[in-house]
Amino acid sequence: MSLVKLVDPVAEADLGRVHFIGIGGAGMSGIARILLKRGIRVSGSDARSSELITELRELGATVHIGHAASHIRDVDTVVVSTAIRDSNPELGEALKQGLRIIPRAAALASVMAGRTAVAIAGTHGKTTTTSMLTVALQKCGADPSYCVGGQLVTTGLGADDGQGRVFVAEADESDGSFLMLAPDIAVVTNVEADHLDNYGDPRAVHDSFARFADRVGSLLVVCADDPGAAELARRAAERGQRVKTYGTQGEHYRVCDVRPDGFGTVFAIEGKGEVRLAVPGAHNALNAAAAIAVADELGLPFEEIRDGLGAFTGAKRRFEAKGEAGGIAVFDSYAHHPTELTADLRAARDVVASYSGTGRVIAVFQPHLYSRTRFFAEEFGQALGLADEAIVLDVYGAREDPEPGVSGAMVAGLVPLPPERVAYAPDRSAVPALVAARARPGDIVLTMGAGDITELGPQIVARLS
Known part of the structure; x- marks a missing residue:
């Protein structure tokens, strides 16, 4: 993916009817919500439904699940997220019709004006x-x-x-x-x-x-x-x-x-x-x-x-409490860069000191993007050394295709802990049992990554129960 092409700002009044390709994303849905509350007609599409899409529909948006050229109808401006590929049929139709096409940040600039x-x-x-x-x-x-x-x-x-x-x-x-x-x-x-x-x-x-x-x-x-x-x-x-x-x-x-x-x-x-x-x-x-x-x-x-x-109690996926069972607390974090892992694991040590005084930190990490894993494998390993136990999942590729030789095993092999305290878990479904076998009362478990690892928190709590 290349850097987006910068465009001149568009006045909100000139946007007309707006269609979002990838409307379910956090940033895209937020801008769509603001436009709807300001009385602007909004439509959009995404690969799958979600609570955010349900909320947008309740506010008056027309949202399609799946992408098709026929969705580009009665539209003045098309907003695209960076996850949308050039082969997307809606993007192709917008280009064919000569519509105004702007990236998410340009739409954000419009609503901030x-x-x-x-x-x-x-x-x-x-x-x-x-x-x-x-x-x-x-x-x-x-x-x-x-x-x-x-x-x-x-x-x-x-x-x-x-x-x-x-x-x-x-x-x-x-x-x-x-x-x-x-x-x-x-x-x-x-x-x-x-x-x-x-x-x-x-x-x-x-x-x-x-x-x-x-x-x-x-x-x-x-x-x-x-x-x-x-x-x-x-x-x-x-x-x-x-x-x-x-x-x-x-x-x-x-x-x-x-x-x-x-x-x-x-x-x-x-x-x-x-x-x-x-x-x-x-x-x-x-x-x-x-x-x-x-x-x-x-x-x-x-x-x-x-x-x-x-009064600030946090943002979702930023050291978010997922539950407690058997005297073990489980948290989830969006951390996906070595500096972020380091900051969250240091915070986890502070929490465990207050939580039990004798507990340990068990880190469960899912690397995000093959390119980032290749660039920062050693730094990820060093950061995970701040935990007492580390479980490393395979790479969540997101928009990237797999790279030969790049996997979660690279990171696991670089964690400076005794081998028995580090596990590579390519099968995500095996992680709750792995955690349950290692955790003991007073410990905290911290799942970290920008991918679907966030789904593991409740599963780990259930297994600990």
């Missing part, structure tokens, strides 16, 4: 930071519009159209499409090598973030603890851009006194006060600091945003 646009970018932490800021603004009464790459636990939604002046959105760098956004305020949580199947090399990733920073109108908020983001901040400031930094090394929002607190985290912002979160991990203290910096820029009192952050 006219609001105070806040975009959250970064290699990791985008969904959680966007969700934190959204929930905090809601608790402050700001009623923002939002579009997140996941679902808020508080609302069960990944997007909605609020009545306030602020629009908060997750900015996806995976295909370069975040360069279609021109936010008033932007956060960059970190800049690391990822999506190298698109970018080719790490330098191209950094250059893309630099171009994104150039598009920010008012304020760039950057995590000073991440070397890539810190370099981005330095370069932006040299160009005369207004920049504020946060983190333990932050100049404007310095994070200090970070400590676990049961399942949550406590930290302080120097010169402002203490914040208590209901989610674990030092990385979430950094995410919350980013939200505080944005709220400050929006003119919201620290005390209100602090209380709003305390």
